Amino acid sequence: MSPSDEIWSAVTPEASRRLLAAAVESFAELGYHGTSTRHIAAGAGMSAGALYVHYRTKADLLFRIALLVHESVLEALRGSVEGVPGHARRVRALMYAFARWHARHHRAARVIQNELGALEDEHARRIAALRRRVRALLHDEVQAGVAAGAFDVADVAGTSRALASLAIDVCRWYRPEGPSSPEEIGALTAHLAARILRCEDGAA
Amino acid sequence: MSPSDEIWSAVTPEASRRLLAAAVESFAELGYHGTSTRHIAAGAGMSAGALYVHYRTKADLLFRIALLVHESVLEALRGSVEGVPGHARRVRALMYAFARWHARHHRAARVIQNELGALEDEHARRIAALRRRVRALLHDEVQAGVAAGAFDVADVAGTSRALASLAIDVCRWYRPEGPSSPEEIGALTAHLAARILRCEDGAA
Structure with missing residues (x-):
């Protein structure tokens, strides 16, 4: 199982889930416009006809993937700061989770x-709304820390x-076979974010 | 003229140049695999037959664009630090140029x-070599500053x-109609890089 399978682990039936994973692989290889539903179905070991039982169109598949991906990142970000006290600790937790998720x-x-x-x-409108929520989460954390005097930032x-x-x-650059684990990348990113915000010295 | 036309301004004849710009537009819209040479030629106001006078294949067009793009960014980075003294000033100049170029x-x-x-x-091998040179330019600047005690970095x-x-x-996110100019984005990026390296206080 690849880590991304978590993103669609709750999707049922299993064939729908398998098609999402196959679509990601096809889109990664050939791009959305270069991919046929036949290619996606074959990747999932199914016929093109069987695909249409689960998704009306290739556009539906792309939207479903985009929705699950954005809900997954939002959930990871929200979970990372839940109950965490202190501006510096919160933004570090957020950046750790954000970078780790992308690895x-x-x-x-x-x-x-x-x-x-x-x-x-x-x-596109529905996905843009989710993307605004992701950006707002980070922006509001920075804003709150600046307002409280915990961060030193001129341009929030x-x-x-x-x-x-x-x-x-x-x-863009992460490779599973590279030298750093998602957790190490998360930790470095949190550390560099603290430098950017000038909140490294354990200040809350 | 769009700013990116600078990247191929030295390409002659004019029809070759026009095809590069049209190919970028087609690839942006439909992806490489979703684009036909006919579509690219039409975007340049030419016939598919006329395209083949200038480029043997769609793959040649992609390679030519990748080559010119990477040579352009390398030139921008090299030019930015030429004759600039001091580690802090050099890395700021580099980051300004790097971010501005990408905007x-x-x-x-x-x-x-x-x-x-x-x-x-x-x-791919030739482009990977150019990408390594871009990465090495930045890495070596950071390394040199760390060795000289000008930057405070544990993981170079x-x-x-x-x-x-x-x-x-x-x-990924820049839009010409957005609130910041490429120069403003360059300046902010240079400032944040200096914070990351802990070389903000005019130290050389």
């Missing part, structure tokens, strides 16, 4: 980033954006 | 990042990678 789920994350432009309008919007880049870009 | 050329940069996997083997490889993420990820 673990690098393949699905890359596919979705590359193919956001291929989403149909109504789907630009700095939050940069913190997001540190975590999100992990999915 | 200005966000469209071509995204296409190439998304489609690196579509390069043919020999092409991981920190250099994170600095690269700050600059490269700009091409």
Whole structure:
């Protein structure tokens, strides 16, 4: 099982789940526009006809993947700060979780980033709303820390954006066979974020 | 003229140049595998037959774009530190140039990042060599500053990678109609990099 299988572990029946994983592989290899539903179905060991029992169109598959991916990252971020006290500790927990998630789920994350432009309008609106919630989570944490005097930041919007880049870009370069584990990447990212916010010295 | 046209401004004849720009647009819209040479030729106001006078295959076009893009970023990085004294000033100049380049050329940069996997083997090897030179430029600057005691960094490889993420990820989210200019993004990125390296206080 690849780590990203967690993202769709609750999807039933099993054939629907298998098709999501096969679609990610096809989109990663050929791009959304270069992929046929026949190719996806074959990847899942099914006929093209059997695919349509579970998903009406290729666009539906892309949307379903985008939805599950964004719900997964939101859940990881929310869970990371739940009950954590102190601005510095909270933002470190958030950045650790954010970078670690992008290492673990690098393949699905890359596919979705590359193919956001291929989403149909109504789907794109729903995904954009989820993306705004991810950005707001980080932005609000930074804002709260600045307001409390725990962080030293002149440009909250630009700095939050940069913190997001540190975590999100992990999915572009991360390779499971590389020298660092997702946890090590998470820890380094949290450390560098604390430097950016000037809250390294255990200040809460 | 879009800023990225600079990347191929030296390509002649004009029809070859026009095809590169049209290919970037087609790849951005449909992905490499979803794009036909007919579609690219149409975007350049030419027939498919006329395209083959300039490029043998779609793969040649992708390689040519990747080559010019990587040479452009290398040139921007090298130029940024030429004759600049002091480790802190050099790394700031490098990060400014790196992030600014990715804002200005966000469209071509995204296409190439998304489609690196579509390069043919020999092409991929040549592009990988250029990418290693980009990474080495930043890594060696950080290393030199650490050796001289100008930067405070425990993990040179991981920190250099994170600095690269700050600059490269700009091409994922940058929109020309957004609130920040490429120069403002460059300045913020240089400032945050200095915080990461702990060399903000004018230390050389």
